[in-house]
Amino acid sequence: MNLQQLRYLNEIVRRDLKISDAALALYTSQPGISKQIKLLEEELGIQIFVRNGKRITAITEPGKGLLAIAQRMLLDAENFKQFAQEFHSKDTGQLTIATTHTQARYALPPVVKKFIERYPKVKLSLHQGSPTQIAEQVLHGEADICIATESLSLYEGLVTLPCYEWHHCVITPPDHPLLKEKTLTLKSIAQYPVITYDSAFSGRGKINDAFEKAGITPDIALTAIDADVIKTYVELGLGIGIMAEIAFIPEREPHLRMMNARHLFKPSTTRIAIRKNDYLRAYTYDFIELFAPHLTRKVVAEAMHLSSFMLEK
Numbered sequence: 609m610n611l612q613q614l615r616y617l618n619e620i621v622r623r624d625l626k627i628s629d630a631a632l633a634l635y636t637s638q639p640g641i642s643k644q645i646k647l648l649e650e651e652l653g654i655q656i657f658v659r660n661g662k663r664i665t666a667i668t669e670p671g672k673g674l675l676a677i678a679q680r681m682l683l684d685a686e687n688f689k690q691f692a693q694e695f696h697s698k699d700t701g702q703l704t705i706a707t708t709h710t711q712a713r714y715a716l717p718p719v720v721k722k723f724i725e726r727y728p729k730v731k732l733s734l735h736q737g738s739p740t741q742i743a744e745q746v747l748h749g750e751a752d753i754c755i756a757t758e759s760l761s762l763y764e765g766l767v768t769l770p771c772y773e774w775h776h777c778v779i780t781p782p783d784h785p786l787l788k789e790k791t792l793t794l795k796s797i798a799q800y801p802v803i804t805y806d807s808a809f810s811g812r813g814k815i816n817d818a819f820e821k822a823g824i825t826p827d828i829a830l831t832a833i834d835a836d837v838i839k840t841y842v843e844l845g846l847g848i849g850i851m852a853e854i855a856f857i858p859e860r861e862p863h864l865r866m867m868n869a870r871h872l873f874k875p876s877t878t879r880i881a882i883r884k885n886d887y888l889r890a891y892t893y894d895f896i897e898l899f900a901p902h903l904t905r906k907v908v909a910e911a912m913h914l915s916s917f918m919l920e921k
Contacts, residue, residue, distance in 0.1 A: 609648060609651055609652070611681070611682065612644065613644045613645070613647070613648045614678040614681055614682055615634065615682065616630065616634070616641045616644050616645055617645065617648065617656065617674070617675060617678050618675065618678055618679055618682060619633055619634055620641070620645070620657075620664065621667060621675055622748060625657070625664045625665065625666070625667070626664075627641050627642060627664060642662070645657070652674070654668075654670045654671070654674065655668055655670070655671070656668060656670070656671035656674060656675075657671060680885070684885075686749065686887075699727055699729055699730065699891065700729040700730060701729075701730050701731070701889055701891065702730065702731045702732075702733070703730055703731070703732050703733070703752055703889075703891060703892060703895060704732075704733040704734075704735060704745075704750070704751040704752050705732070705733070705734050705735070705751065705752070705753055705754070705755065705895070706734075706735040706736075706737060706741075706742035706743075706745040706746060706750070706751035706753070706754040706755075707734065707735070707736060707742060707754060707755040707756060708736065708737070708738070708739065708742070708755070708756050708757070708809060708833075708834075709736055709833060709834035709835070709836075710809075710834060710835055710852055710854070710855055711755045711756065711878065712734055712736050713834070713835070713836070713855070714835070714852075714854045714855050714857075715755075715854060715878070715899075716734070716755070716899070719895070719898045719899045720732065720734075722898055723891075723894070723895050723898055726891075726894065727891050727894075730891050735750070735751055738808050738809065738833070739756040739757070739758045739760065739808060739809070740808065742754040742755075742756060743756075743760055743762075743763050743766060743881065746766060746881060746882065746883050747763060747765050747766065747883060749883070752882070752886075752888075752892055753880055753881065753882050753892065753895070753896065754766075754880070754881045755771070755878065755879070755880050755881075755899070756878070756879065756881075757774075757809075757811055757876050757877065757878050757879070758808065758809070758811070758812075758813070760879050760881040761879065763881070765883060765884055766881040766882065766883060766884065767881065767882050767883075767884055767911050767912055768879045768880070768881045769879060769880050769881075769882075769896075769900070769903055769907075769908065769911055770877050770878075770879055770900075771877075771878045771879060771880050771899060771900035771903070772877070772878055772900060773875040773876065773877050773878075774811075774852055774853060774854050774875065774876055774877075774878060775852075775853050775869070775870045775873065775875050775876075776811060776814070776815065776850055776851065776852060776853065776869050776870075776872075776873045776876075777850075777851065777852070777853045777856055777866050777867060777868060777869050778792060778797060778848055778849065778850055778866070778867040778869045779838075779839065779842050779848065779849040779850075779851065779856060779861075779864050779865065779866050779867070780842065780848045780849075780864070780865050780867065781842065781843065781845055781863065781864065781865070782863065782864070782865055784800075784848065784865070786799075786800065786848060786867070787865055787867070792867050792868070792869060792871075792872065793872070794818060794819055794822045794824050794826075794872055795822075795824060797826065797848065797850070797872075798819070798824050798825070798826045798827065800827070800847060800848050801827050801828075801829035801830075801846065801847030801848070802826045802827060802828050802829060802847055802848060802849075802850060803828075803829055803830045803831070803832070803838050803841050803842055803846060803847040803848070803849045803850075804828065804831060804832075804838065804849065804850040804851065805831060805832065805833070805838070805850075805851065806831045806832060806833050807831070808833075809833050809834075811852070811873070811876030814873045814874045814875075814876055815850055815873055817874070818872055818873050818874070827847075829846060829847045830846060830847065835851045835852060835855030835856075836855075838850075838851045839851070839855075839856075839861065839864060842864060843863050843864060850869070850873075852876075853866075880896060880899065880900065880903070882908070882912065884912070885912075886912070888908070888912070890905075893905040893908060893909075896908055
């Protein structure tokens with residue numbers, strides 16, 4: 609048994625049991641992967657996969673148990689390298705942040721600027737995607753941390769920590785009749801076509817919950833995955849927008865107006881997530897603290913330790 613065989617096993621499962629896709633991802637040959645998996649099965653005396661001819665159709669129950677162990681071993685091997693690198697080059701390396709458009713566009717820029725000034729030799733990469741996509745990137749080791757509002761706490765393989773709360777607002781063109789309302793209500797919003805986030809993004813669940821509890825069905829004319837698209841179509845007069853307050857910067861939006869909606873929609877919480885049992889470089893802790901000052905190295909390390917303890921239990 610060797611780490612390469614474990615990598616093959618893990619990648620096959622990641623690629624929905626398609627050996628050809630696993631081979632492509634690992635820059636190797638399909639026959640080579642098949643041979644190594646069979647050698648692993650023979651050595652362990654366990655059938656890992658169910659096969660139909662040359663095609664893998666399922667992973668066996670013993671295979672699932674071996675996969676979990678293999679993933680921990682692969683993570684430990686990566687942590688081993690990270691630990692050594694920490695002593696050889698404390699201020700050099702790579703940090704990959706997976707996040708949503710709103711975080712990348714409006715919350716992260718000052719943090720990224722400070723981080724680059726502090727760690728000029730660390731290569732920083734930003735990956736944008738849906739909450740599900742970015743969580744998967746961290747789970748599979750493609751990103752070091754992810755930042756989003758939704759879904760992160762649903763993944764057992766992640767340690768999630770709250771960063772900050774934010775609110776929704778309503779935006780309109782400058783001459784919209786809604787601006788004449790003394791008090792903004794859900795009923796008054798529902799009189800107009802609404803442009804807001806896709807169901808997987810930026811606290812959309814809080815918007816849905818508010819209307820459902822009020823017994824009101826809004827006219828959702830258009831949904832988008834980021835605030836810039838929402839603002840563009842509101843400016844075109846296609847409806848009013850419901851989006852994150854953080855994404856509205858008055859001096860940059862001369863053709864739009866914002867209305868406070870904090871009394872209508874519950875606040876949302878942006879969270880940061882890290883893979884359980886990961887070894888974090890010192891600069892990773894610093895990035896987290898720059899983004900959320902209350903998440904000090906001690907707080908994050910204790911959360912990681914607690915997750916490891918719960919996993920062992």
